[in-house]
Amino acid sequence: MGKTAFLFAGQGSQYPGMAKDLYENIPEVQTLFNQAEKLRPGTLAQMFAGTEDELKQTNNTQPCLFLADLAGAIALKKQGIEPDAVAGFSLGEVVALYFSGVLSFQEAFKLVCLRGELMHKAATQNAGAMIAVLKMDRDELALLGKETGTYLVNYNCPGQIVVSGKEENIEKLKALLTEKKVRFIQLSVGGPFHTPYMEETSDKLKKELKESDKYQVKAPQLPLFSNKTAQMYPEKEDEIIDIFSAQVSNSVKWEDILTNMEKMQIDTFVECGPGKTLSGFVKRTVKGAKILNVSDIESLGSTVREFENAC
Known part of the structure; x- marks a missing residue:
């Protein structure tokens, strides 16, 4: 060791x-x-x-x-x-x-x-949410972030990036990810942290x-x-x-x-x-x-x- x-x-x-x-x-x-x-x-x-x-x-x-x-x-x-x-x-x-x-x-x-x-x-004051996006190209996810007003905030490990933002904007992002068949996980936190x-x-x-x-x-x-x-x-x-x-x-x-x-x-x-x-x-x-x-x-x-x- x-x-x-x-x-x-x-x-x-x-x-x-x-x-x-x-x-x-x-x-x-x-x-x-x-x-x-x-x-x-x-x-x-x-x-x-x-x-x-x-x-x-x-x-x-x-x-x-x-x-x-x-x-x-x-x-x-x-x-x-x-x-x-x-x-x-x-x-x-x-x-x-x-x-x-x-x-x-x-x-x-x-x-x-x-x-x-x-x-x-x-x-x-800013109702928000965070999701972990799995196995998506970082640049492509960044473009979706700009489109939906969300932020790439936690670079956890290869193949997993957390996105944070206001609830309504995270919902927009989730809809786009679902359309693209990209997996994501809703995190158990109560705000748009690290934004x-x-x-x-x-x-x-x-x-x-x-x-x-x-x-x-x-x-x-x-x-x-x-x-x-x-x-x-x-x-x-x-x-x-x-x-x-x-x-x-x-x-x-x-x-x-x-x-x-x-x-x-x-x-x-x-x-x-x-x-x-x-x-x-x-x-x-x-x-x-x-x-x-x-x-x-x-x-x-x-x-x-x-x-x-x-x-």
């Missing part, structure tokens, strides 16, 4: 009950979750007993999924397993900011709560990070890859803030992140958080990669055994 990356899941992978057994069995996870509960009362009830509709609301999804993603990474760290690099998909990038040392836990949790509230408000409709959110996040005294942004302590650039984050505070705050209104270059990780000889990818969406992207992007995940006690045990057997 060579180098390892931790990948933090993004919005859409949430489900009621996520990370509950990690919370119940790992004291370090329980401590952080309880800190979050004090900062945002009701979060644990939403995570463990909320409805799917409740968890789908962006202002709820983001703080809950932040914790669920983090639980797996904290559990691995307790077992002596640490990454050589990290990246998070969309909101997962906030988890990566904490895990790489850019922000403290309280700072990162406050930030993800604010991010969720701002994006929820923007989505309410210009989120620019006001980007501006407010930047202002919060630059002008508030609530945050002390530090240089990453390990390689942290940016959604916006697909490159490692810089060390200067202002540059870190500019790149992160712009993330919500720009495309997620996930395929390029994975390719760049491969270039730095990462061959083992551990998805931390609910589901296996990011694992699927790795499988389609990095040939021969070892792909693991941690979302509960059972998958934690399996992943730890894989590392032990590789030693």
Whole structure:
């Protein structure tokens, strides 16, 4: 086994009950979750007993999924397993900011709560949707995007691009894709994320990070890859803030992140958080990669055994 990356899941992978057994069995996870509960009362009830509709609301999804993603990474760290690099998909990038040392836990949790509230408000003002388009030429899809007023936003892996926009425009795009017999998947998110409709959110996040005294942004302590650039984050505070705050209104270059990780000889990818969406992207992007995940006690045990057997 060579180098390892931790990948933090993004919005859409949430489900009621996520990370509950990690919370119940790992004291370090329980401590952080309880800190979050004090900062945002009701979060644990939403995570463990909320409805799917409740968890789908962006202002709820983001703080809950932040914790669920983090639980797996904290559990691995307790077992002596640490990454050589990290990246998070969309909101997962906030988890990566904490895990790489850019922000403290309280700072990162406050930030993800604010991010969720701002994006929820923007989505309410601009009712939107997102679909994953499968096996379509990128240039052809871009032309359809211009025709329908939609945006190519997430470059997930070869053969899969997410398109975002207002609901009525996404419906127009879906009709054209159906006519062309192109497959697509409706995503479980509630807004036109990573589009210009989120620019006001980007501006407010930047202002919060630059002008508030609530945050002390530090240089990453390990390689942290940016959604916006697909490159490692810089060390200067202002540059870190500019790149992160712009993330919500720009495309997620996930395929390029994975390719760049491969270039730095990462061959083992551990998805931390609910589901296996990011694992699927790795499988389609990095040939021969070892792909693991941690979302509960059972998958934690399996992943730890894989590392032990590789030693």
